[in-house]
Amino acid sequence: MKELDSKDHRILYNLFLNSRQSLSSIGKKVSLPKSVVKYRIERLVENEIIQNFTAMVDVFKLGYSVYRLYFVLQFASPEKEREIIKYFINSENTWRVESSKGRYDLLVTVLVKNHIHFFSFYEDTLKKFRYYFKEIFFSQLYEMFGYKQAILFDESSSSKKEYEYKYNGEIVKIDETDYKILYFLSKNTRINSMEIAKKVNTHSLTVTNRIKKLTKLGVIQKYSIDINSNKIGYKSFIVNLSIRNYEKKNYIISYLSNIPFICEIHKTIGGCDLELSLFTLNFEYFHRLMEELRNKFPEDLTNYDYLFITKIHKSNCIPKNSKI
Secondary structure, eight states: OOOOOHHHHHHHHHHHHOTTSOHHHHHHHHTOOHHHHHHHHHHHHHTTSEEEEEEEEOGGGGTOEEEEEEEEEOSOOHHHHHHHHHHHHHOTTEEEEEEEEESOSEEEEEEESSHHHHHHHHHHHHHHHGGGEEEEEEEEEEEEEEOOOGGGGTOOOOOSOSEEEEOSSOOOOOOHHHHHHHHHHHHOTTOOHHHHHHHHTSOHHHHHHHHHHHHHTTSEEEEEEEEOGGGGTOEEEEEEEEESSGGGHHHHHHHHTTOTTEEEEEEEEESOSEEEEEEESSHHHHHHHHHHHHHHSTTTEEEEEEEEEEEEEEEOOSOSSTTO
């Protein structure tokens, strides 16, 4: 675990709120020269505390569907497990690939254009590795809320949503240039408009105007960072929550949104009703949090299972090929 001082925490927090802002802007907010801010950010990357500078893109508006696949492995040597993980990392369809402990061993988030495409990806995966999958569970995500994750940065918490993706059938029409801009921003939000312009063979002003348009349309929700919580003393969990009294779903979501440890809430179709992403200091805090939740809604929750995320192998929400 890396010890961070208050300046590092504030730099992380400002990057989480907007990872595309200038070094000078961050410097003014944390009372440091931009050269020092640059050095500290580079150190945070080198120490693998910052994993990605990423654009939060509403993939539903691009016509994608989002599935989560959970795997329990069997008969898989360490070499075979690495082969399976590499297969998912190299797939154009995968958004996130994560190793975990708990109910499942591997979690893969998949982007596809339709259910036929998902079935094709699923079939191809099983043809290669079905022997090594003891159990497979999947759900489809149709709404996602993101919160401030203030607990990670020693900042005050808020129930205000930082971003929201919702499947409502609305698709924003974009061209290939728009898509390429989104792709490069999703890989690194620190890239400037001139660099993007060179990569997509256009003018920097065109890139700037298109980014403004995509933001106004709600395709780009915000610019942020992926944090390796384990490096700063927090454990990362995913909880699959089943609700007995479905009429209480929105009330339960409202309650969860005020818990500073919660960073994302997903509405799903599948084996569970809600998926929660959260951080706690340790397993004791996690179990205490879940016990408090069950005590708050003793008649409304059926059960839950959880995963402790040990490593994020991939996090990139935009496939390189727009036809995927």
